[in-house]
Every structure is written in structure tokens, then in C-alpha cells.
Amino acid sequence: MNSSVLEMTRSALLVDAVVLAAFKGRLRGQLVQPGDDHYDEARQLYNGMIDKHPAFIVRCVDAADVQAAVNFARENDLLLAVRGGGHNGAGLGSCDDGLVVDLSLMKGIHVDSASSTVRVEGGCTWGDVDHATHPFGLAVPTGFLSTTGVGGLTLGGGLGYLTRRYGLTIDNLLAVDMVLADGRFITASADEHEDLFWAVRGGGGNFGVVTSFLFQGRPVSTVYGGPMFWEMEHAAVVMGYWRDLILTGSHDINGWFGFHTVPPVDMFPTEHHLKKTAVVTWCYTGDMARAEQVFAPIRAIAPLAMDFTGPIPLPALQSLFDGLYPPGLQWYWNADFFTELNDEVIDLHIKHAAQLPTVHSTMHLYPINGAAHQIGERDTAWSFRDANFAQVIVGVDPNPANNERMIQWSKRYWSALHPHSAGGAYVNMMMDEGADRVQNAYRGNYNRLTQIKARYDPHNLFRVNQNIKPGTS
Numbered sequence: 001m002n003s004s005v006l007e008m009t010r011s012a013l014l015v016d017a018v019v020l021a022a023f024k025g026r027l028r029g030q031l032v033q034p035g036d037d038h039y040d041e042a043r044q045l046y047n048g049m050i051d052k053h054p055a056f057i058v059r060c061v062d063a064a065d066v067q068a069a070v071n072f073a074r075e076n077d078l079l080l081a082v083r084g085g086g087h088n089g090a091g092l093g094s095c096d097d098g099l100v101v102d103l104s105l106m107k108g109i110h111v112d113s114a115s116s117t118v119r120v121e122g123g124c125t126w127g128d129v130d131h132a133t134h135p136f137g138l139a140v141p142t143g144f145l146s147t148t149g150v151g152g153l154t155l156g157g158g159l160g161y162l163t164r165r166y167g168l169t170i171d172n173l174l175a176v177d178m179v180l181a182d183g184r185f186i187t188a189s190a191d192e193h194e195d196l197f198w199a200v201r202g203g204g205g206n207f208g209v210v211t212s213f214l215f216q217g218r219p220v221s222t223v224y225g226g227p228m229f230w231e232m233e234h235a236a237v238v239m240g241y242w243r244d245l246i247l248t249g250s251h252d253i254n255g256w257f258g259f260h261t262v263p264p265v266d267m268f269p270t271e272h273h274l275k276k277t278a279v280v281t282w283c284y285t286g287d288m289a290r291a292e293q294v295f296a297p298i299r300a301i302a303p304l305a306m307d308f309t310g311p312i313p314l315p316a317l318q319s320l321f322d323g324l325y326p327p328g329l330q331w332y333w334n335a336d337f338f339t340e341l342n343d344e345v346i347d348l349h350i351k352h353a354a355q356l357p358t359v360h361s362t363m364h365l366y367p368i369n370g371a372a373h374q375i376g377e378r379d380t381a382w383s384f385r386d387a388n389f390a391q392v393i394v395g396v397d398p399n400p401a402n403n404e405r406m407i408q409w410s411k412r413y414w415s416a417l418h419p420h421s422a423g424g425a426y427v428n429m430m431m432d433e434g435a436d437r438v439q440n441a442y443r444g445n446y447n448r449l450t451q452i453k454a455r456y457d458p459h460n461l462f463r464v465n466q467n468i469k470p471g472t473s
């Protein structure tokens with residue numbers, strides 16, 4: 001047996017066989033271990049750059065399984081990770097050697113059309129939620145891809161097409177059911193465990209395993225949206241116009257800005273293949289009868305290379321880029337918040353975007369104002385309520401041989417922009433960047449988070465995340 005195999009099974013070897021058999025007997029779900037047929041499939045993460053070998057993967061089917069797994073990990077001193085959608089850039093949905101509470105079989109969703117609320121189990125993706133809510137003419141504000149997990153995205157904040165209209169995903173969260181570090185099952189909401197409810201709205205998976213989320217659905221069905229592409233020579237003008245629109249425009253118009261290399265696939269005319277472009281992907285939720293009028297000045301900003309914007313069901317918009325970013329690609333993330341986007345910053349963007357290292361690599365700026373600014377920075381754990389943009393630079397490619405080149409590009413780009421940033425980043429778009437970066441992400445809310453952490457998880461059982469350490473007083 002070589003040393004890496006020894007390493008990955010060490011925890012399994014230390015657990016008494018009788019204790020393990022008793023644990024297995026308590027589960028309705030599956031226990032997957034190294035050597036089992038489905039082990040390699042079950043440990044796979046969305047980011048192909050991360051390769052972790054847990055000793056136990058517990059594929060839970062209900063809250064009782066989650067309680068059993070949390071108790072088993074704590075009693076046997078195992079490192080514990082929680083997997084929702086497995087999308088996290090830093091691979092925080094898994095761990096080496098320890099136990100993974102895998103929620104991916106917990107897919108229940110219940111839409112209550114009378115109250116327009118949506119109960120979502122912890123293993124759902126946003127595509128699952130869209131599938132269930134769209135027939136009711138409802139949507140939960142979510143991210144820009146349908147394959148991302150509800151769990152990680154929500155607990156970190158949640159930015160998406162509806163942010164300016166209806167706020168962050170956490171601003172639409174009414175309650176969570178959770179298993180705590182001591183195995184207790186509780187509900188946190190505005191009326192029960194209010195401190196915990198405050199903390200989970202941005203504080204990530206630090207406080208327990210959320211087995212289900214209760215969201216307020218919003219009346220959104222067909223929107224006017226999709227991407228518009230411009231040649232790089234127009235990028236500065238487009239970016240400046242987009243910035244002004246996001247800072248001053250009505251909350252029913254949203255759109256993220258990106259730099260993209262046009263993929264050489266049939267849906268794009270061949271003359272654009274492999275060209276670097278400036279892209280805005282729009283989502284307008286206002287009066288559809290006015291949409292053409294609203295978009296006329298946008299279409300006149302500069303000559304358009306390609307325009308795919310029009311009426312589109314929200315679930316289709318939210319899954320538009322799924323095919324471009326299938327699971328298993330190599331991803332390297334660098335993020336920051338920005339309050340301003342002045343002309344000097346725009347020039348820096350254009351300089352670095354001209355060097356996009358691979359077809360999939362990109363820079364996105366997500367608007368985080370509008371309704372998201374109507375919540376105070378102390379009202380939830382998510383503190384950057386004054387920032388207007390969440391910036392993310394990602395080196396992405398199928399081939400690990402390109403990793404070094406795209407990582408260096410991403411770091412150079414981020415370093416050039418960072419001095420102009422608001423000083424912290426969105427936790428869901430960070431790699432493993434150390435304690436200071438986590439603290440900066442929460443600014444003035446960090447101390448309160450450490451106190452709540454001490455109350456609910458004093459021994460830091462839930463530490464495979466952007467970790468908030470338990471406070472001491």
C-alpha cells in the first residue's frame with residue numbers, strides 16, 4: 001500500500017469495526033468508502049483542479065441521516081465536510097481523510113402557492129428549484145448558472161439576475177432547518193434562534209448542516225434577457241455605459257459584465273470564433289411591453305457584434321451557460337468587492353482582459369446594489385451592502401497543463417485591481433486564502449460571527465469552509 005492510500009484510509013482504520021457497523025445500520029442513505037464501486041464518482045467535485053479523498057462519504061437521504069453522520073464524525077474525532085452542490089471553487093464541499101456529509105440525494109422541493117414560499121432540501125441545485133417554481137410563475141433569486149448548489153450559494157449570500165430587483169438570495173430566506181455540531185435539529189428564523197439566523201445569512205457553512213431552506217418566491221416568469229457581445233475596441237465605452245446604468249438605472253434592469261473569448265461552436269458565426277469580446281448578459285424584469293424601448297439606447301451604445309437578447313423564460317436564462325462550463329474543468333478564482341469603477345479601473349480591466357489565457361477564462365462583474373442595498377450592513381452577516389460590484393477573475397480550462405499560465409494571469413489581473421477594491425471579497429468566490437481574507441470578507445460583522453460560532457460550534461467541528469473561528473469571550 002503506498003503512502004497516499006495509507007493517508008486516505010487512516011481515519012477509516014482508526015474507527016472501531018463495531019462502531020462503524022452500528023453507524024451503517026442507522027443510515028437510510030449510503031456509506032461510500034475508498035475501494036467501493038462508486039467511490040471515485042462520489043468524491044468528484046465540480047472543480048477538476050481539486051482532488052480530495054475522504055475516508056467516508058455519507059450520502060444522506062434525510063435529516064436523521066445527517067444527525068447520525070454529524071454525531072459519528074464528532075464522536076470519532078473525524079474531520080467533517082458538508083457537500084451541497086459540490087461547486088465550491090476551493091473544494092470546500094469535501095476533505096481529505098475525513099467524513100463528507102453529502103446532501104446531494106436530498107432533493108425534495110415543496111412550493112406553497114398560497115404563500116408563494118418554497119421549501120428546498122439541502123442537496124438541490126438551482127436548476128432543481130427553477131424546475132419546481134417556474135410552473136407556479138415564481139422564482140427564487142439565485143445565481144447565474146443552474147448547476148450550482150442551493151446550500152453553498154445561499155449560505156454565502158447569493159448573487160444573481162434578480163439581485164437588483166429582489167436582493168441577495170439570503171434576503172429572500174425565511175428560515176432554515178439545521179443539524180448543529182452537538183447533533184440537535186433546530187429551526188432558525190426571525191422568531192427562533194435569531195442569532196443563528198442572522199449568522200447563516202452570509203456566514204457560510206460554519207454553524208451547522210442546513211437540511212432545508214424556506215424561501216420567499218417572487219413573481220418572475222419570462223424576462224427580457226440574454227447576452228450582447230461587443231468587439232474589444234468598444235469595451236471601454238460599453239463598460240462605462242453599463243456602470244452608469246447599474247449605478248443609476250431602475251432596479252428592474254440587471255446585467256453582469258464579462259470579458260469572454262467566443263467559443264468556436266455553431267451557435268456563434270465563424271467570423272467571431274476565438275475573438276475576445278466584452279459581454280453584458282441582461283435580465284430585465286419590468287413591463288415586457290416596454291422592453292424594446294428600454295433596450296434601444298443599450299443597443300446604440302456601440303456597434304454590436306452579436307445580440308442574443310430577447311424574451312426568455314428565467315430558467316432558460318439561468319441555464320444558458322451550463323453547457324459552456326460542464327463539471328470537471330480546472331478553475332482558479334480571484335475575487336473582490338468594488339464600490340466604484342472609475343476610468344482608471346476600466347483601463348486596467350481592458351489591459352488584462354486582452355490577455356485572457358484560455359477560451360473559458362473570464363472576468364465577471366456582478367451588480368450587488370438595488371434591493372440588496374435596502375438591507376443594512378449589520379442586518380445579516382453579509383456586510384458589504386455598500387459595494388456595487390462583485391468582481392471575479394477566473395482562469396478556466398479543461399487541460400491541467402494550462403493551469404500555471406491561467407493562475408498567473410488571474411493573480412496578475414487581481415493584483416492590479418485590488419488596490420482599487422472595497423477591501424474584501426465574496427466568500428463564495430474565494431479560494432483557500434487564509435484567515436485575514438475571511439475576516440476582511442465580514443469586516444465589522446466578524447466579531448459577532450465568532451461569538452455565535454462559539455455558542456453553536458465551540459470546537460469548530462464545521463471548519464471545512466471559509467472558516468470563522470469560535471470567539472473566546
Ligand SMILES: Cc1cc2nc3c(=O)[nH]c(=O)nc-3n(C[C@H](O)[C@H](O)[C@H](O)COP(=O)(O)OP(=O)(O)OC[C@H]3O[C@@H](n4cnc5c(N)ncnc54)[C@H](O)[C@@H]3O)c2cc1C
Nearest residue numbers: 084085086087088093143144149151152153159205210465
Ligand atoms: C460555475 C460557477 C458559477 C457560480 N455562479 C454563482 C452565482 O451566480 N452567484 C453566486 O452567488 N455564486 C456563484 N458561484 C459560487 C457558488 O456560490 C459557490 O461555489 C458555492 O460554494 C457553491 O455551493 P455548493 O453547494 O454547490 O458548493 P459545495 O462545494 O457543496 O459547498 C460549498 C460550501 O458550502 C457549505 N455547504 C453547502 N451546502 C451546505 C448546507 N446545506 N449546510 C451547511 N453547509 C453547506 C459546504 O460545507 C462548503 O463549505 C458559482 C460557482 C461556480 C463554480
